[in-house]
Amino acid sequence: MAVRSDQFVPAQSARGVDDVVILGGGLAGLFCALKLAPRPVTIISNAPIGEGASSAWAQGGIAAAVTEDDTAEAHMADTIAVGGGLCQDKIVAMMTAEAGRRVRDLLSYGVPFDKDLEGRLAVSREAAHSASRVVRVRGDMAGRAIMDALVAAVRQTPSIRVIEGFLGESLITEGKFVTGVMARRRGGLERLAFQAPAVVLASGGIGHLYAVTTNPGEANGHGIGMAARAGAVIADAEFVQFHPTALDVGRDPAPLATEALRGEGATLINSAGERFMQAVHPLMELAPRDIVARAIFRERAAGRGAFLDCRSAVGASFADRFPTVHAACLAAGIDPVTDPIPVAPAEHYHMGGVLTDANGRTSLDGLWAAGEVASTGAHGANRLASNSLLEAVVFAARIAEDIQGLMPTPRTAYWEALDDEPGLPSQRNQEERAAISILRQTMSDLVGVERDEAGLRLALARIAAAETRVQRTSIRNMMIAGKIVAAAALQRKESRGAHFRKDAPEADPAQAKRSYLTLDQVNAAAAAATAAHPNALTGVTSAVAAGETA
Structure with missing residues (x-):
């Protein structure tokens, strides 16, 4: 569950008044903060901003119809064609129409996009695009260049406070409202509670739930786990793209x-x-x-x-x-x-995530989501190449605009309760490392490129068993995110887009609709799987079970 606002002891704010708390120091979080300026904003990041972000690793670029022989309508058509029948057409139309403006925003922040000899943006073509429309930097350095420019802009913006080295653990709630974020110092026990009238979840994807991934270790599903525990609806979680x-x-x-x-x-x-x-x-x-x-x-x-x-x-x-x-x-x-x-x-990328509308609002009042942690309906069952950076900046900007009318509520607090349970920390850490290893290998083996019902049920049971070894909330968030993906994949009994079932290899027209799950539904599926596989970890190798591959 989420943390209630009456469960922490208030302390003096470190500085000033915050209107917005943003969890995540990647592209979506930084762009949203810049768009909110001069409104007071706090960014919470578990690594130095820009360093732990998957966006910094993006090599292709950002897709946008910026040339005379291309149109937003053509970009929209390509996006929908790849999306396996699940794209929300109005969302895609909005995203592609706003692409050019967002590229100009990035230029204004100093991103050195490639240009031709006449000063026009140079574009390249990628898979399933009908035209050359991917704006790049030195071929394969777009992500790093974009993040470097935004980090510099954020650090020069006095209304933005950056708190680095803190890991988001839970959302703070008051009744049906999300009012803040509980965070723990990375590698330590100190906790801080950050409260604000608006919370933006921009915590990234789920890549590190898998043993083989192109994403940094910070992409570990914490945001989805936090939101699900607070009661948010998760959408399209079965659609995981493998590069x-x-x-x-x-x-x-x-x-x-x-x-x-x-x-x-x-x-x-x-x-x-x-x-x-x-x-x-x-x-x-x-x-x-x-x-x-x-x-x-x-x-x-x-x-x-x-x-x-x-x-x-x-x-x-x-x-x-x-x-x-x-x-x-x-x-x-x-x-x-x-x-x-x-x-x-x-x-490589998760099309699913926390369900949002066209303005980035989630099913929980006071909580917005942007970037890979969100499921906007723009990607459907399979993301078109280089639409990820575009979606992040488009929705970050729309969230900033949506929040403009909010009034600041100054509260920052110190959480005094410790994270530890009785027992030797070394023993706990070893058990948790083993649990993470089991999770990652299970996701790669059973919830990977090809899936089937038997494997998905075993995956749910195995992750649930591994979760019993976990005490830290941050690692429990990872386990919850893994169960969500497996449960969603089990629920969709067909193959569509990035989701491929060996036991149901064809698309079923009756299932051409988005999927939705809550944590209660996921836990029910895991309980049923556990009952069928009471010894789910028996087949796990001793090396993984001992945590030697963590």
Whole structure:
């Protein structure tokens, strides 16, 4: 459950009066704070702002119809075509129509988007786009450049207070209203309660719930867990996008080989040198991500391996055109100029999340959500490439506009109750590390690229069993987020977009609608699965059970 406002002891605010508390120091949180200026805002981030954000790792860019031969309507049509019949058309129309204005906002904050010799924005094409409309920075550095510019702007804005090194644990509620955020110092026991008339959840995605992911460790589902515990409705949680071409080099997180490489003509081959996508889809390497990810998954499962061949398409210009990927390859002992790059699907983006409306409002009064933690209906069952950064800035701006009429309520408080239960901290930490390892391996094995009913029921039972080892609220949030994804995948008995059921491989027209869950429903599904699998952890390897892979 959420934390009630009468469960903490008030203390003097560190500085001034806050109208808004934003949980998350990524693109959505920073952009929203800048749009709210000069209204007083506090940003809470568990890492230095910009550093733990998945947005900083985005290589492709931001999709927007900014050229004379492209239109917002065409961008909308491409988005809906990829969305598996679940996009909210009005939401997509609004997002694509506002894209150009948001790109201009980013330019005003100092983002150095690539331009041609005449000073016009340079654009590239990515998978399932009908036109070149992805605005980039030096090929594969858009995310980092955008975040660097916004971090600098935030630090220069006096109305924005940044609290770094605190991890959001719970939402504070008064009746049906969300009135603040309870946060704990990362790695410590100190807790602070931040209250404000408006709370914006911008805490990122769920990537680190999976053993193989392209996302930083901070993307661990805490926001979804917090919101669900407070009673928020979660939407479309079963739709998890796996990037087809993460570098298969044994690193956690897995380095990403940007889709732009395939946009430039790179091909996918197996160990025999065969270009296997030709037999899978008419668009071959530029097919929608879920199709490419499943094709690579199956090549690897058949023992043939999968490799991204950039030798002809990019060749000697690799270091200049794609410096981030080039550096990651060299660090792994691979020269992409002369060698094919081994690749594997990795968890990349979550289309589901906390249900919001067109202004970012959730089902809880006083709580807004933006970025990957939110489910706006813009992506449907499968996100179009480079629409993630766009969605984050569009909805962050709309939230800021929606909040404008709120009056500030100055309250910041210190939470005195400690996080520990009796027992040796070392023993607790070992058990919790084991629980996290079980969660991540279970999500990759049973709630991954391909799923089925038996595996999903086992996943629910296994995560529920692992949750009994957990005492810290932050880790319990991770377990809850994992159960939500598994329960949603179990509920959808068809294959659609990024959700693929081996036992129901076709789309069912009767299920062409969004899904909704509350925590009570998720816990009921987990209880039923536990009853069917009372010894769910028996099949878990001893290394995982001991926490050795944490």
